[in-house]
Amino acid sequence: MWTGVRERVLALRDAPHWRKVFGADRTGHGFELLPALTPDELAAAEAHLGVTLPHEYRTFLLEVGAGGAGPDYGLFPIRPPAPGAPPADRQAARPFRPELTALVDAHALDEPRPAGHPDDEAFRAAHAAWRTREDALDDALVDGTLHIGDRGCAYYSVLVVGGPHSGTVWEDVRAVGEGVVPQRLASTEGYLSFAEWYHHWLTWAERTARGESAR
Structure with missing residues (x-):
């Protein structure tokens, strides 16, 4: 070889x-x-x-x-x-887990928006949780x-x-x-x-x- x-x-x-x-x-x-x-x-x-x-x-x-x-x-x-x-x-x-690439794409579409939350504090908490999940998925890709x-x-x-x-x-x-x-x-x-x-x-x-x- x-x-x-x-x-x-x-x-x-x-x-x-x-x-x-x-x-x-x-x-x-x-x-x-x-x-x-x-x-x-x-x-x-x-x-x-x-x-x-x-x-x-x-x-x-x-x-x-x-x-x-x-x-x-x-x-x-x-x-x-x-x-x-x-x-x-x-x-x-x-x-x-190559399937995680598709999960990352789907997760990106679920990013929280202010309009979906009753106040700024709720939005910030939801977005922080979304970001944490995004980082974990990104790391797990490799x-x-x-x-x-x-x-x-x-x-x-x-x-x-x-x-x-x-x-x-x-x-x-x-x-x-x-x-x-x-x-x-x-x-x-x-x-x-x-x-x-x-x-x-x-x-x-x-x-x-x-x-x-x-x-």
């Missing part, structure tokens, strides 16, 4: 048009990769998160690198916790996921780490009120796995960096 991938990524640092690859130039990843994790380091990171990471992502961390070059602005690093680090919040270990990449403009790529959708890559687009939605490719059906997502990016990056994309 990952044979030769690290070498392919690092080779793009010498490609003539590598700066044309979105996210690689300036403050981007520059086609650099962190060293791969050792099995013990990976086990420590998983224990800290409270999950066993999906197979494709685990093997990537062990064989390719623990972060760096990847889609958009690259992959966030995964490292074992430092000595004395506080416990993780274990959000990744909670169930992933339960059962791990943020793995920065897409820019407060958009993120997330990996589902448990349940029926484990191992698939989704988009955290809460910044524009659209919740968490699956990443899709026109060339594939269904949900996109981590390996499909990364290999698709690498093939495109190679063509772009070598000036082949217009051929």
